[in-house]
Amino acid sequence: MTGAAILSAAEMRAAEAELFATGIPEYDVMERAGAVAAALIWRVGGLRDTLVLCGPGNNGGDGFVIARLLRTQGVPVRVATTGDSRTPSARQARMLWDGPVDDIGDTAPATLLVDALFGTGLTRGIDDALASRLRSLAGAARKCFAIDLPSGVSTDDGALLSVPPHYDMCIALGALKPAHVLAPAADLSRQIVCADIGIDTSSAMTRLLGPPILHAPARDAHKYTRGLVAVVAGDMPGAAALAACSAAHGGAGYVRLVTPHPISGLPHAIIQIADHEPDSRNALSDARIAALLIGPGLGRGAAAVARVRAALTHGHPAVIDADALLALRETGFDLLPGKAILTPHMGEFDALYGQVSGTWLARAQEAAQRSKAVVILKGARSIIAAPDGRIAVSSPASSWLSTAGTGDVLAGLCAARLAVTGDPFRAACEAVWLDGDAARRAGAAFVADQLIAALPAAIAARLSKGSSC
Numbered sequence: 199m200t201g202a203a204i205l206s207a208a209e210m211r212a213a214e215a216e217l218f219a220t221g222i223p224e225y226d227v228m229e230r231a232g233a234v235a236a237a238l239i240w241r242v243g244g245l246r247d248t249l250v251l252c253g254p255g256n257n258g259g260d261g262f263v264i265a266r267l268l269r270t271q272g273v274p275v276r277v278a279t280t281g282d283s284r285t286p287s288a289r290q291a292r293m294l295w296d297g298p299v300d301d302i303g304d305t306a307p308a309t310l311l312v313d314a315l316f317g318t319g320l321t322r323g324i325d326d327a328l329a330s331r332l333r334s335l336a337g338a339a340r341k342c343f344a345i346d347l348p349s350g351v352s353t354d355d356g357a358l359l360s361v362p363p364h365y366d367m368c369i370a371l372g373a374l375k376p377a378h379v380l381a382p383a384a385d386l387s388r389q390i391v392c393a394d395i396g397i398d399t400s401s402a403m404t405r406l407l408g409p410p411i412l413h414a415p416a417r418d419a420h421k422y423t424r425g426l427v428a429v430v431a432g433d434m435p436g437a438a439a440l441a442a443c444s445a446a447h448g449g450a451g452y453v454r455l456v457t458p459h460p461i462s463g464l465p466h467a468i469i470q471i472a473d474h475e476p477d478s479r480n481a482l483s484d485a486r487i488a489a490l491l492i493g494p495g496l497g498r499g500a501a502a503v504a505r506v507r508a509a510l511t512h513g514h515p516a517v518i519d520a521d522a523l524l525a526l527r528e529t530g531f532d533l534l535p536g537k538a539i540l541t542p543h544m545g546e547f548d549a550l551y552g553q554v555s556g557t558w559l560a561r562a563q564e565a566a567q568r569s570k571a572v573v574i575l576k577g578a579r580s581i582i583a584a585p586d587g588r589i590a591v592s593s594p595a596s597s598w599l600s601t602a603g604t605g606d607v608l609a610g611l612c613a614a615r616l617a618v619t620g621d622p623f624r625a626a627c628e629a630v631w632l633d634g635d636a637a638r639r640a641g642a643a644f645v646a647d648q649l650i651a652a653l654p655a656a657i658a659a660r661l662s663k664g665s666s667c
């Protein structure tokens with residue numbers, strides 16, 4: 199996995215402790231954090247007058263470092279606090295600040311506001327007077343920066359413990375935290391930047407979804423080595439047709455649509471296999487099938503459940519979407535092949551897994567472990583969880599994706615990437631990334647067919663150097 203690490207407050211503390219154990223003093227890390235944050239603020243804000251709000255803990259300590267460093271650049275900076283600094287590093291940072299310190303209750307607003315009140319140490323909602331003071335100072339500023347986290351959010355689940363203002367930039371220190379990717383906290387900041395402060399995050403299991411590196415087909419590739427995808431159609435053939443087209447444009451070498459009724463208007467490259475057997479036995483017995491997709495437009499009821507059961511007996515790597523997810527409630531997870539991707543939206547997720555407690559990250563992870571499959575929990579940000587504990591969270595995708603048929607496109611794309619890579623987690627990550635990039639390229643008010651049309655450009659943009667198109 200390539201994207202920025204996402205660490206809970208406890209994981210962050212453990213990672214910091216590891217760094218301190220190498221002999222680096224805590225205060226040096228605070229200086230580093232302050233320096234990176236000050237440089238980012240300077241780049242955006244320049245010489246505009248700046249107010250830094252400092253809380254009692256190390257988040258406040260970062261604030262004092264930022265104030266001092268901005269002042270050395272010639273920025274007119276003031277500091278306002280909630281009271282004393284309570285940690286040794288924060289006290290040291292405060293000692294080195296030789297400017298005045300206002301009380302936050304009566305300080306004047308400034309053009310730039312830096313919120314260094316509370317970070318990962320926030321344990322409860324901020325009292326109303328302080329929260330409202332923060333909002334009014336933020337409201338009066340032209341630009342607002344949050345240090346590590348917007349003050350008032352719960353680090354590990356993104357809940358709002360009090361009502362924070364909105365920020366132009368949140369500077370996450372050392373690693374992203376769940377509150378940077380989980381709503382509603384994640385939506386408070388227009389931009390989130392992760393600052394490297396020397397923390398080793400290489401073993402993080404939860405990460406932001408990074409751009410994939412794709413490869414053009416091998417020089418001696420043929421359609422079967424590129425990956426044969428079989429899409430099982432059902433009552434509503436349009437959905438399966440969309441998924442099949444998406445698989446074809448998503449990089450599969452060969453796409454077969456296994457359908458009880460001929461579907462008109464499909465590209466000739468998609469081969470339709472007439473399927474009059476309730477269990478699709480002949481159509482799906484081909485050992486060369488590298489990925490099976492079942493669910494889009496499948497229909498519901500006993501016949502659909504039987505169809506899912508029969509399709510999965512072949513053991514092909516599989517993508518299970520839409521109605522097939524609901525069928526899994528009847529069949530259980532045991533019949534899933536060793537390599538499987540499940541693509542529920544929130545409603546399907548609840549229907550399939552019932553009430554699972556915890557954050558969406560924890561819920562997706564539990565679902566992956568229970569079903570022993572990669573789960574893509576679809577939404578404005580999709581969460582991809584593997585049974586081994588890896589989780590990738592996408593950046594918010596275009597809200598124009600909220601249109602009928604885009605889920606079918608994603609399912610087809612998953613099947614293509616699964617057929618190409620043979621690795622369900624990698625395939626799911628590639629598919630979600632490419633889907634998001636294609637949506638960006640498709641612009642406004644697109645329909646699912648246009649999303650498919652944008653896939654080749656999204657793929658071309660991620661081809662490794664040396665791959666030719």
Ligand SMILES: NC(=O)C1=CN([C@@H]2O[C@H](COP(=O)(O)OP(=O)(O)OC[C@H]3O[C@@H](n4cnc5c(N)ncnc54)[C@H](OP(=O)(O)O)[C@@H]3O)[C@@H](O)[C@H]2O)[C@@H](O)CC1
Nearest residue numbers: 228231254255256257316317318319320321322323324346
């Ligand atoms: N460790 C490191 O090396 C590095 C850490 N770094 C920075 O440190 C931050 C974490 O620092 P932290 O652990 O000191 O917690 P922080 O967020 O400042 O707040 C804790 C203080 O707030 C208080 N408090 C809590 N809730 C409250 C409330 N509702 N209303 C009022 N008070 C409340 C709480 O006291 P309490 O009453 O709970 O005992 C305590 O005094 C992290 O986000 C990053 O910015 C960087 O410098 C890099 C190096």
Ligand SMILES: Nc1ncnc2c1ncn2[C@@H]1O[C@H](COP(=O)(O)OP(=O)(O)O)[C@@H](O)[C@H]1O
Nearest residue numbers: 576577578595596597599600602603604605606
């Ligand atoms: N507001 C949104 N912002 C970004 N992406 C969204 C939004 N709403 C839906 N999506 C994406 O669009 C797709 C919708 O899938 P799904 O609900 O299964 O649709 P359908 O069944 O109509 O094909 C998913 O990939 C989801 O992540």
Ligand SMILES: [K+]
Nearest residue numbers: 313316345347
């Ligand atoms: K803060």
